[in-house]
Amino acid sequence: MTLENGGLTVRANRCFAIVISIWTALAGVYVAPAAAANPDAPFTVANYPVEATAANAVAAKDQALADGQQAAFKSLLKRLVPVTAYKQLGRIQNAKVADLVSGLSVRSERNSSTAYIASLDYSFQPDGVRQLLSGQGIPFVDQQAPPLTVVTVLLQGSPPAASNDKGLWRRAWTALDLTHTVTPIAVKDLKSTIQTDTVQALISGQDTALQKLKAEYGTGLIVLAIAEPDIAAKKVTVTLVGSDAVGGLLLKRAYSINNNDLDYASQLAAVISLGILEGRWKAAKAGIEDKAGASAAPASGAPVWAASTGGTGEDVTLTAEFGSADQWDLIRTQLLGMQGVDALNIGSVSERSADITLKFPGGVTSLASALGTQGFSLTSTGSGWVLRAGY
Numbered sequence: 001m002t003l004e005n006g007g008l009t010v011r012a013n014r015c016f017a018i019v020i021s022i023w024t025a026l027a028g029v030y031v032a033p034a035a036a037a038n039p040d041a042p043f044t045v046a047n048y049p050v051e052a053t054a055a056n057a058v059a060a061k062d063q064a065l066a067d068g069q070q071a072a073f074k075s076l077l078k079r080l081v082p083v084t085a086y087k088q089l090g091r092i093q094n095a096k097v098a099d100l101v102s103g104l105s106v107r108s109e110r111n112s113s114t115a116y117i118a119s120l121d122y123s124f125q126p127d128g129v130r131q132l133l134s135g136q137g138i139p140f141v142d143q144q145a146p147p148l149t150v151v152t153v154l155l156q157g158s159p160p161a162a163s164n165d166k167g168l169w170r171r172a173w174t175a176l177d178l179t180h181t182v183t184p185i186a187v188k189d190l191k192s193t194i195q196t197d198t199v200q201a202l203i204s205g206q207d208t209a210l211q212k213l214k215a216e217y218g219t220g221l222i223v224l225a226i227a228e229p230d231i232a233a234k235k236v237t238v239t240l241v242g243s244d245a246v247g248g249l250l251l252k253r254a255y256s257i258n259n260n261d262l263d264y265a266s267q268l269a270a271v272i273s274l275g276i277l278e279g280r281w282k283a284a285k286a287g288i289e290d291k292a293g294a295s296a297a298p299a300s301g302a303p304v305w306a307a308s309t310g311g312t313g314e315d316v317t318l319t320a321e322f323g324s325a326d327q328w329d330l331i332r333t334q335l336l337g338m339q340g341v342d343a344l345n346i347g348s349v350s351e352r353s354a355d356i357t358l359k360f361p362g363g364v365t366s367l368a369s370a371l372g373t374q375g376f377s378l379t380s381t382g383s384g385w386v387l388r389a390g391y
Contacts, residue, residue, distance in 0.1 A: 041179065042080060042142050044124070045072040045123075047121060048119065050064040050118050052064035057111050068122070070097055073097045073100065077092075079181065079278065085139050087334070091136040092133070099128070100129060101122060103122075104120060141285040141286055143285060144182050145184070145244070147221070148185050148221045149186050149188055150222075150224075152164070152170045153225065154229075160200075161196050162200075172267045172270035173187050175270070176270060178274075190224075191217070202242070203241060213242060221244055223243070223277070225238065227266065234257045234260075236255050238254075245281060246284045249280070253272070253349075255349060258350060268351075272349060313360045313362075314359060314361070315359055318357075318387050319356070321386055322352060322354075331387060331388075332354075334374060340370070342358065343359045344356070344357075345357050376388065
């Protein structure tokens with residue numbers, strides 16, 4: 001990704017691009033879970049990658065720090081604010097971010113005569129951010145959930161066999177900021193006592209398998225993150241199954257593998273998976289699931305924020321196409337906040353498209369009309385309905 005700004009060219013590295021493109025309240029990159037409760041922990045965006053080039057090294061560093069500060073703050077807001085309130089963040093788009101920064105530390109850096117690359121920790125003033133959001137009536141959740149254990153599992157072969165994964169899938173998770181997230185996570189190995197039959201039983205929603213998992217790890221807060229790569233089909237299927245601080249969870253989602261790049265697809269899936277866990281916690285703390293009648297039962301197969309609010313309306317299946325992270329964010333928040341949209345579920349997500357199912361009174365024709373008044377186009381193609389931002 002390349003951004004032009006006053007003659008300076010800022011190039012975000014790939015991890016940075018993934019975080020920005022998904023923007024599900026997702027932030028930088030660090031591994032270990034919080035050792036002790038810290039009420040201000042979520043206000044640090046750790047190990048945030050920045051990169052810039054300019055006419056000289058000093059200008060490149062200044063540009064990288066300034067751009068990183070803005071981007072890290074946006075990630076912080078997405079971390080704290082429930083997804084259903086994302087569109088309200090426009091009220092504070094002109095906030096003076098520099099005045100809210102309380103600290104900056106460098107984890108690593110390197111530079112040349114014209115470039116600067118670093119991983120930084122940005123800390124923001126907790127009270128200042130709280131006041132900013134509260135002053136605009138924007139809901140937020142800054143209380144961390146009890147620590148959650150996530151076990152990375154690889155399911156592959158014929159017949160499929162479950163194994164402990166320490167490759168791309170494990171690295172994708174440990175590259176996330178699992179300390180300062182509102183759902184702090186410890187990533188652990190799959191124990192030898194949890195074999196393929198137990199994993200398959202968990203995927204099928206069997207409670208006895210879930211109880212065995214909890215007993216083996218000695219905690220009631222544990223989720224298996226199961227990756228099933230299919231290079232031939234150009235997809236990786238990810239299943240999150242277990243129990244977090246909200247309740248039971250069973251969610252399966254497919255991610256496209258573009259250009260045979262399983263590494264990128266794994267990182268994308270991990271970022272979204274963390275966003276789902278954060279979203280469930282934020283929805284529960286904000287009371288959204290009560291207002292929406294949502295259920296966290298494993299059989300639902302949907303995150304709390306995407307659950308049905310009563311099942312009214314006609315079924316609609318569409319593909320959202322977008323040319324940038326901003327367009328995807330715009331489309332998603334529009335649908336989430338749109339009156340009449342029900343039972344929304346976001347399925348397979350790639351760099352340029354997302355598969356979506358929902359219910360809407362009057363079906364797809366009425367939805368197309370309603371979206372048209374908001375500057376969006378929903379048109380029929382030979383392969384189905386396609387939603388695009390009109391601007």
